[in-house]
Amino acid sequence: MIISTIGSHSALQLLYGAKQEKLKTKVYCLEGKEALYRRYPVAGEIITLSSYEDLLNLKPERDEIFIPHGTLITALGEKISEIPFKIFGNREGMIWEMQRKKNIKLLENAGIRTPKTFSPNEIKSLSIVKFPGAKGGAGYFLCSSSDEFEEKLSEILSSKTITEEDAKTTQIQEYITGVTMYPHYFHSLIYDRVEMLGIDRRYETNADALGRLSQNQTAINPSYKVVGNQPLIARESLLPQILDYGDRLITASQKLFPPGLIGPFCIEMAITPEEIVAFEFTSRIVAGTSLYISGSPYSKFLFGDEMSMARRIARELKMAMGQKRLEEFLS
Amino acid sequence: MIISTIGSHSALQLLYGAKQEKLKTKVYCLEGKEALYRRYPVAGEIITLSSYEDLLNLKPERDEIFIPHGTLITALGEKISEIPFKIFGNREGMIWEMQRKKNIKLLENAGIRTPKTFSPNEIKSLSIVKFPGAKGGAGYFLCSSSDEFEEKLSEILSSKTITEEDAKTTQIQEYITGVTMYPHYFHSLIYDRVEMLGIDRRYETNADALGRLSQNQTAINPSYKVVGNQPLIARESLLPQILDYGDRLITASQKLFPPGLIGPFCIEMAITPEEIVAFEFTSRIVAGTSLYISGSPYSKFLFGDEMSMARRIARELKMAMGQKRLEEFLS
Amino acid sequence: MIISTIGSHSALQLLYGAKQEKLKTKVYCLEGKEALYRRYPVAGEIITLSSYEDLLNLKPERDEIFIPHGTLITALGEKISEIPFKIFGNREGMIWEMQRKKNIKLLENAGIRTPKTFSPNEIKSLSIVKFPGAKGGAGYFLCSSSDEFEEKLSEILSSKTITEEDAKTTQIQEYITGVTMYPHYFHSLIYDRVEMLGIDRRYETNADALGRLSQNQTAINPSYKVVGNQPLIARESLLPQILDYGDRLITASQKLFPPGLIGPFCIEMAITPEEIVAFEFTSRIVAGTSLYISGSPYSKFLFGDEMSMARRIARELKMAMGQKRLEEFLS
Structure with a gap:
């Protein structure tokens, strides 16, 4: 059995853990990211990718099992279902995670x-405002009233931290x-x-x-x-x-x-x-x-x-x- | 020798440590709390109690040594001195701890x-106000002056977080x-x-x-x-x-x-x-x-x-x- | 080989690590500080010093290697270059560290x-003010404008936390x-x-x-x-x-x-x-x-x-x- 994963997130651990169990290991790295997996010598084999999308066109080895982690989800999104690897776990679960x-x-x-969610005019206590549409969770802010919400939203829009488009995905959640x-x-x-x-x-x-x-x-x-x-x-x-x-x-x-x-x-x-x-x-x-x-x-x-x-x-x-x-x- | 304790606080550790030293282990659990000590299999024997007061009427085994911990103190208070077990440590110390x-x-x-203690009219710097009489340390607040103390005390009384009775046990301590x-x-x-x-x-x-x-x-x-x-x-x-x-x-x-x-x-x-x-x-x-x-x-x-x-x-x-x-x- | 160091900072670790590698160990302690290295028995030999300056006049053993740490730098400053020991590492590096x-x-x-540095009239964002001349980093404060800087500086001078002399070494750094x-x-x-x-x-x-x-x-x-x-x-x-x-x-x-x-x-x-x-x-x-x-x-x-x-x-x-x-x- 060969345990493989992509070089990021928890790859050092995944490869080392497989080695402890005497399994073979392989890591797929973006070009320029291989060095880490040489410095900590936990990978049996290092494969260079020019982009994570390359994974969709690779031919895995017969007894290779791919362990997914957070970077895979960020990098491929729902294309995860097209990866031609045997993946440990349920791919469907990853779709449920990312939506x-x-x-x-x-x-x-x-x-x-789970935290309660509010519409803008319902805000009466400390709440966190998120923009799932924006890159990397940009623009998150806290507010305690509808007025404060409107004020901070205009502020953040005029600072161009988020776009009008992002603002359409606004999600307001009870701050725990x-x-x-x-x-x-x-x-x-x-x-x-x-x-x-x-x-x-x-x-x-x-x-x-x-x-x-x-x-x-x-x-x-x-x-x-x-x-x-x-x-x-x-x-x-x-x-x-x-x-x-x-x-x-x-x-x-x-x-x-x-x-x-x-x-x-x-x-x-x-x-x-x-x-x-x-x-x-x-x-x-x-x-x-x-x-x-x-x-x-x-x-x-x-x-x-x-x-x-x-x-x-x-x-x-x-x-x-x-x-x-x-x-x-x-x- | 059998090491026993009640199932909470540091019981997983206590039982595991005894096992490492090749001693027998036993845990007394409230009804419904046994599952944890099955999922982490550290107990040689699990005894179910309907209440911690049951401990007062149990007949321990001849070579059983009971290790006390925080839950015992919370659950039994000064009745700890009546437990018919051989307890590791000095029971008197537990009385000194809880008063x-x-x-x-x-x-x-x-x-x-130790921190200085103040009466309400002596508060001149950041202080923490506690109500030892109240359940689970409810109502703690910080204040920096006698006026702020009076104001916050009325507030907390009118919010019913503590009772007039609890307020009689007020303890004001230098905030470190x-x-x-x-x-x-x-x-x-x-x-x-x-x-x-x-x-x-x-x-x-x-x-x-x-x-x-x-x-x-x-x-x-x-x-x-x-x-x-x-x-x-x-x-x-x-x-x-x-x-x-x-x-x-x-x-x-x-x-x-x-x-x-x-x-x-x-x-x-x-x-x-x-x-x-x-x-x-x-x-x-x-x-x-x-x-x-x-x-x-x-x-x-x-x-x-x-x-x-x-x-x-x-x-x-x-x-x-x-x-x-x-x-x-x-x- | 004998590994030696002074009794403070990371000495317990240094001596224990040397012991794990089967090397002999020695610790130089200020009078009254020996007890710690008896309670955690990691030192092969304990030598008492009346002051760290004594190190300058000691005759090390032939195969003794001294491991420097933070206390050495604080205690001896640039006199570090005069220590008659074989020191692990480059003494010059320690001089570069301390200046x-x-x-x-x-x-x-x-x-x-690295953080940007400002002169008092350039402060426009959150900055940290340090006085390298003052003892043990006393008087550090944060400010966000030149006015706030002047105000807090007078305050701290009048409180005698730092002296006019210390104030001459003022260093203003971008707060990260x-x-x-x-x-x-x-x-x-x-x-x-x-x-x-x-x-x-x-x-x-x-x-x-x-x-x-x-x-x-x-x-x-x-x-x-x-x-x-x-x-x-x-x-x-x-x-x-x-x-x-x-x-x-x-x-x-x-x-x-x-x-x-x-x-x-x-x-x-x-x-x-x-x-x-x-x-x-x-x-x-x-x-x-x-x-x-x-x-x-x-x-x-x-x-x-x-x-x-x-x-x-x-x-x-x-x-x-x-x-x-x-x-x-x-x-």
């Missing part, structure tokens, strides 16, 4: 609390004043269970820099570009609900797009003093799992040895092959 | 700097604008020393979410519900004072309630640019220790192998048994 | 983006509203490469405490005393630039002070949504490396086993000795 309405629909079908938590789940078909293997919080610029400013500084609008991850454990009494959210998401996914989510997934959460609120789900490995190359406190309870998410994937695939069930895991 | 005045008294007797740090100490009778095995910071909602808001948002009162923990190391030049605080606390505890604190304890600290200020102490394992299932940087220096606080407890008990000194460690 | 102008010059020569990141580099002569072995963020008081305050509290000026470190990983797509910064710094250092930087170094960064900005470089081990006594996610990819920065140093020195190239590594 905002489907993403929320899955959470709601799972009975998971809670701390974020990103549990790393793994749906194992081999063991027929959902495992929770680690938790991180995302380190976002400039949002995570604002708290270090004195309160009397010029107001700065937060932005939320993820540039890193920090390790975290959850209060033990929260774990039952966190695990329950994972179970529910799997059950709902099996109804909405059978056979549902397979392998790694994430539910992005904020925790307030009263409740756990989910923003979105992710249908594949998240980058924060790379904190736990040597295992996390949670993976330790389950596996004892050093079990990263990547190694967990490789282990599952090896067992699937041993049981001649590999086809169930691929799409 | 706010005794808690501060121990710190003061140890010569450790410093970063928090929670060292995990272990008082070993076997080695006659205080070890510092790891440090965490608590991840609190919504306090740790406020810094991500732009400064011009509606003011939000911070709340301090702990929902997780983050790993941390201290500047090496702070370690002598951190260790000294631990030593002093043990010495003071031996005078105030002999034989004093035994095993794991914590001193909750905030560090300002000028000094280390302690808020309270904890007489038993704290949940942040669960970050270090595979050991922390500090435990590594002492033990080399993977030494969590839970495993440290199990190791100490095994050595105590080997030296036929077990009775000294129990109460 | 603010040289520090920035190296970064600029490496083509690395980005999250901080401190990659731990190692320039290996043995492998002729720059390795990136881990990343931390510094935990600073009171800056990292301000975000937990409600926005309507009295304004508090941030201070930046480092009291700890928190683990972090970077988004994988940032790694190429982070590694490139490391490569460039080495190349520039080889031109400016041949043979350039050797062994561990750091580039202190803030990451905004748009770019990576470097504040300064460090020519030797940074304290944040002590997070990774058991290895980091990045060191794992390179070495598999538990490779701290300290152990990496010891390993390099052992290999240098094996290849009879030790002199190249010392100064």
Whole structure:
């Protein structure tokens, strides 16, 4: 078996985890991006692509299994369904991840609390305004009333941060004043269970820099570009609900797009003093799992040895092959 | 020897650590809370309780040693002294932990700097107002003057967050604008020393979410519900004072309630640019220790192998048994 | 070979790492500071100094190699060049580190983006004002205009936090509203490469405490005393630039002070949504490396086993000795 992926996001982990399980590895890199995978020597083979679209025309090796991650989704969007590779997991899940309405629909079908959404004239409490149409989430702002919304929207339009076109995709969401938590789940078909293997919080610029400013500084609008991850454990009494959210998401996914989510997934959460609120789900490995190359406190309870998410994937695939069930895991 | 505890707080760690030391394990769970201890298979035996008060009427096994933690204290309060189990550590220490005045008294007797307390008409600088009588620390607020205090108190009373009765327990404390740090100490009778095995910071909602808001948002009162923990190391030049605080606390505890604190304890600290200020102490394992299932940087220096606080407890008990000194460690 | 250092900063790690590589260890401690190195038993030998200046008059052992760290630089300043020890790394690099102008010059020569500097009448956006002449970075403040600068400067002068003399060293820098990141580099002569072995963020008081305050509290000026470190990983797509910064710094250092930087170094960064900005470089081990006594996610990819920065140093020195190239590594 050869484990392959594209060179970005969590590729170092994915390749290293496969190596730990004695599998062969291959990484597809954009031209100029190969160096990282030479400096950290985790790839058995490095293939150079001139663009990610090349993936659509490649002929994979017979026993090659491709592990998708966030960069694949950003790079190919819905063309993901045309990739001529055997992909670990359910491609349909990735489509549900990338379409905002489907993403929320899955959470709601799972009975998971999500933020309320408002129309411009309904804003009465702290809300976050997003423009899914704009590039890279540009122009996000916070406001607490309809007047403040109108004022800030004109401001941001006149600054050309977003276009009139982008403004048509405006989405107004209840701002959850809670701390974020990103549990790393793994749906194992081999063991027929959902495992929770680690938790991180995302380190976002400039949002995570604002708290270090004195309160009397010029107001700065937060932005939320993820540039890193920090390790975290959850209060033990929260774990039952966190695990329950994972179970529910799997059950709902099996109804909405059978056979549902397979392998790694994430539910992005904020925790307030009263409740756990989910923003979105992710249908594949998240980058924060790379904190736990040597295992996390949670993976330790389950596996004892050093079990990263990547190694967990490789282990599952090896067992699937041993049981001649590999086809169930691929799409 | 059988290590037992109740299913919450740091139970996963406690059971896993005991298993690492080849001891038998048992967990007492509230009805409906057993699933977590099946999903992470760390318990040799799971006993279901209909309420924590059941613990008062159970007949422990002959060689069973019960490890107390935070949930036990919250659930049973001073009834802790009636539990028919052999408990690791000094029950008297738990009484000193849970009574706010005794808690501060121990710190003061140890010569450790604690926050100043004020009466309402003495408030001249940033202060935090607490209502120990209210449920779960509800109603905490910050203020900087006596006028602001009166204003916010009426506000919070009229919002029914606290009752007139709660308001009688008002406690006003100097607000320490410093970063928090929670060292995990272990008082070993076997080695006659205080070890510092790891440090965490608590991840609190919504306090740790406020810094991500732009400064011009509606003011939000911070709340301090702990929902997780983050790993941390201290500047090496702070370690002598951190260790000294631990030593002093043990010495003071031996005078105030002999034989004093035994095993794991914590001193909750905030560090300002000028000094280390302690808020309270904890007489038993704290949940942040669960970050270090595979050991922390500090435990590594002492033990080399993977030494969590839970495993440290199990190791100490095994050595105590080997030296036929077990009775000294129990109460 | 005997590895020695002074007892502070990252000494516990340095001694432990040398021990892991089966080298002898020695620590020089100020009187009264020895206890820490007895409690964590990592030192083969403890030598007491009455002041760090004693180092200038000591006679090192024949095969003793001294590992410099931050405390050495603070304690001895430019007298570092007179120490009669064989020091691991390039002493000249330490001089470049400690002189603010040289520090920035190296970064600029490496083509690395640094914050802009302003004169008082040029301030138009959020800026940070520093007084390198003042003790321990006292008096730092933020301002957004020339008027605000003048106002705050008089305030701070009249409060005697800084002197008129200190005010002559005023340095005004663009404030980078980005999250901080401190990659731990190692320039290996043995492998002729720059390795990136881990990343931390510094935990600073009171800056990292301000975000937990409600926005309507009295304004508090941030201070930046480092009291700890928190683990972090970077988004994988940032790694190429982070590694490139490391490569460039080495190349520039080889031109400016041949043979350039050797062994561990750091580039202190803030990451905004748009770019990576470097504040300064460090020519030797940074304290944040002590997070990774058991290895980091990045060191794992390179070495598999538990490779701290300290152990990496010891390993390099052992290999240098094996290849009879030790002199190249010392100064």
